[in-house]
């Protein structure tokens with residue numbers, strides 16, 4: 001089992017992001033830290049920049065200024081291809097629509113996460129363990145297009161956890177699910193990620209999810225660009 005020992009899983013300093021060089025900042029975050037193994041729920045109104053912030057933390061987008069570190073690595077010092085490799089290895093991403101490859105089997109969708117890192121050692125054993133743990137054994141050879149939404153969400157969890165990443169990020173992962181499926185999803189996600197000590201950052205409009213988390217953060221209180229606070233955008237979940 002992997003246990004992550006970084007003090008801070010996500011660390012943001014003086015971050016500024018705008019969509020165009022001459023447009024006003026969408027995000028300005030002075031100081032935000034998420035401690036290793038913490039579960040954080042991030043919320044805020046539509047259009048406030050939640051997905052953009054997740055993309056910055058994943059290294060998909062680049063800030064105009066400032067520092068973003070994930071598990072001790074400063075993403076801002078990496079090239080685009082280095083950031084892609086870093087993300088494949090160190091960040092498990094769960095998207096709203098789960099983004100499974102429909103013509104691949106459940107097992108191959110899960111193993112895909114190791115194909116992107118080039119580190120295959122132990123991947124098959126770990127995939128088998130996650131398939132078992134998430135109750136997917138009966139459908140492991142089915143194509144992803146031939147499984148239920150509830151099963152797809154569990155495949156997405158398994159794929160995100162295959163490399164035992166220090167950070168799991170999920171953007172509106174329960175928006176397509178009913179209340180019972182949502183609870184199953186959250187329990188499975190948090191249980192499996194706790195086993196490897198992964199930090200979990202989830203964005204959702206659904207406030208009822210907040211009870212699952214160590215901390216809930218309103219992006220409006222972090223983001224100086226919105227002018228909702230008094231120049232204080234410091235927050236830590238340590």
Ligand SMILES: Nc1ncnc2c1ncn2[C@@H]1O[C@H](COP(=O)(O)OP(=O)(O)OP(=O)(O)O)[C@@H](O)[C@H]1O
Pocket residue numbers: 019026044045046047048049050051052053
């Ligand atoms: N590729 C893009 N180019 C320019 N502007 C964009 C782009 N993507 C998003 N935006 C704008 O950035 C702002 C923040 O978008 P973002 O998707 O981060 O918000 P959000 O808080 O996640 O919204 P929602 O809750 O509706 O998903 C919005 O005003 C959006 O229109």
